[in-house]
Amino acid sequence: TGNNGILNRTALINRISTVCGIELNGSLNINLESPNDFQIRSSLTSKYVKLWKTVDTCSMYENETIAIIISYRDRAFNKGRLYNIAFYHLMKTYKPTCVIFHDVDLIPENDQNLYSCLTLTDHPLHMSANVRFQIDGSYTTIYPFLVGGVLTIRPETFILLNGYSNKYFNWGGEDDDMGLRFLSKDICVQRPTTGYYYAGSHSSQTRNKNRFKLLFDAALRQDIDGLSNIAQLSRITSTYEYPLVTWLTGKWIDTYSSMS
Numbered sequence: 001t002g003n004n005g006i007l008n009r010t011a012l013i014n015r016i017s018t019v020c021g022i023e024l025n026g027s028l029n030i031n032l033e034s035p036n037d038f039q040i041r042s043s044l045t046s047k048y049v050k051l052w053k054t055v056d057t058c059s060m061y062e063n064e065t066i067a068i069i070i071s072y073r074d075r076a077f078n079k080g081r082l083y084n085i086a087f088y089h090l091m092k093t094y095k096p097t098c099v100i101f102h103d104v105d106l107i108p109e110n111d112q113n114l115y116s117c118l119t120l121t122d123h124p125l126h127m128s129a130n131v132r133f134q135i136d137g138s139y140t141t142i143y144p145f146l147v148g149g150v151l152t153i154r155p156e157t158f159i160l161l162n163g164y165s166n167k168y169f170n171w172g173g174e175d176d177d178m179g180l181r182f183l184s185k186d187i188c189v190q191r192p193t194t195g196y197y198y199a200g201s202h203s204s205q206t207r208n209k210n211r212f213k214l215l216f217d218a219a220l221r222q223d224i225d226g227l228s229n230i231a232q233l234s235r236i237t238s239t240y241e242y243p244l245v246t247w248l249t250g251k252w253i254d255t256y257s258s259m260s
Contacts, residue, residue, distance in 0.1 A: 024111045024112050025111060026110055026111065026112050026194070027109060027110055027196075028108070028109050028110060028111055030107055030109060030135060030198050032135065032200075065090070065094055065096070065246060066244065066245040066246065067086050067089075067090060067245065067246045067247075067248055068245050068246070068247050068248065069082045069083070069085070069086040069248045069249075069250055070082070070247075070248070070249055070250070071249075071250060071251075071252075076169045076170060076252075077169065077170055077171070077205070078166065078168060078169050078170075078174075078252070079164070079168070079174050080163070080164030080165050080166055080167070080168055080174040080177075080178075080226075081164075081166050081230065081233065081234050081250065081252065082250055083101050083163065083164050084163045084164055084166060084226060084227055084230040084234070085230055085234040085235070085236060085248075085250045086248055086250070087099060087155075087158060087163060087227070088227065088230055088231065089236050089239075089248060091155060096117075096155060097117045097154070097155075098117035098120050098152055098153065098154050098155070099152070099153060099154075099155065099158065100115055100127075100150065100151070100152045100153075101150070101151045101153070102149075102150050103128075103148070103149050103150065105199055105200045106128055106131065106149055106150055106197045106198070106199055106200070107197060107198045107199075107200055108127075108150075108196075108197055109196040109197055109198055110194040110195070110196050112194045113127055113192055113194040113195050113196070115127075115152075117152070120152055120153075120154065121190065122154075122157075123187070123188050123189060123190045124147070124151060124152060124153040124154070124157055124182075124187065124189050124190070125151070125152040125153075125189070125190050125191070125192065126146070126147050126149070126150075126151055126189045126190070126191050126195070127149070127150040127151065127152060127191075127192060127195045128148075128149030128150040128151075128195055128197045129142055129191035129192065129195035129196075130142070130195055130196045130197070131149060131196075131197045131198070131199050132196075132197075132198055132199065133198075133199045133201075135198065139196065142191075145176075145179035145180065145182060145183055146175070146176075146179060147175060147178050147179045147182060147189055148174075148175025148176075148178070148179075149175075149197065150195075150197070157187065158227075159227060160185060160187075161178070161181045161182065161185060161187070161222075161226070162181070162222055162223055162225070162226035162227050162228055163226040163227035163230065164177070164178055164226060165177045165178070165214070165218065165221065165222075165225050165226060166225055166226060166229065166230060166233050166234075167214055167221075167225060168208055168211060168214060169208060170205060170206040170207060170208045171205035171206060171207050171208060172207050172208045172211045173208050173211030173212075173214055173215060176211075176215055177214065177215060177218045180215070180218045180219060180222075181218070181219075181222055184219045184222060232253075232254065233252060233253065233254045234250050234251065234252055234253060235250070235251055235253055236248055236249065236250055236251075237249045237250070237251045
């Protein structure tokens with residue numbers, strides 16, 4: 001084990017391989033062909049559901065829950081609000097030991113980049129340290145305070161940061177704002193050497209024209225804009241429990257967002 005009884009990455013990989021019978025090979029080849037619904041269900045049922053139901057046998061001491069959060073009807077997209085309201089809901093329902101915020105378009109390229117709370121120290125883990133946007137392209141060089149993409153964090157740290165800002169509608173700015181929150185609270189981020197991802201292509205999104213103005217005074221708003229006021233801005237309108245995931249729908253209830 002590492003500090004404070006945290007399993008180090010190599011030890012956890014060995015346990016998964018020897019006890020759970022799942023071989024982790026490192027780098028993966030990305031298949032961009034979309035499987036049909038039957039293929040997805042068959043693959044997940046035969047492998048991952050069995051693993052999740054035998055976590056004690058595998059000595060992982062975890063219960064995983066995947067939550068998918070979407071905007072209600074045609075509300076303007078706001079990733080920060082979606083993450084905040086999902087966290088707010090899950091803390092009341094599940095009391096997680098850690099949470100992993102995951103952009104939907106990122107595909108992991110290394111199976112040793114573990115989605116686990118057991119390797120998490122007191123420092124949040126920025127799992128998507130290296131991202132490529134073309135299948136034959138090179139990986140982008142990160143800037144120091146980047147925390148977007150895939151982020152593993154303990155609830156108490158997320159609460160200290162006051163979550164994400166609720167003000168960034170459409171595309172751009174919310175991840176940089178979050179990076180500034182880390183800096184203002186002197187919280188360091190760790191990045192695994194296995195953190196390689198492919199960013200799937202999708203239609204271009206409407207850019208947030210106010211993102212630079214919002215970033216300018218981000219530190220001044222941090223303690224009043226985030227988890228602390230999410231209940232006044234958003235609410236969960238529906239929850240569906242499926243065998244593999246929990247599907248949440250979030251709705252904006254403030255006047256500003258209804259006009260966005």
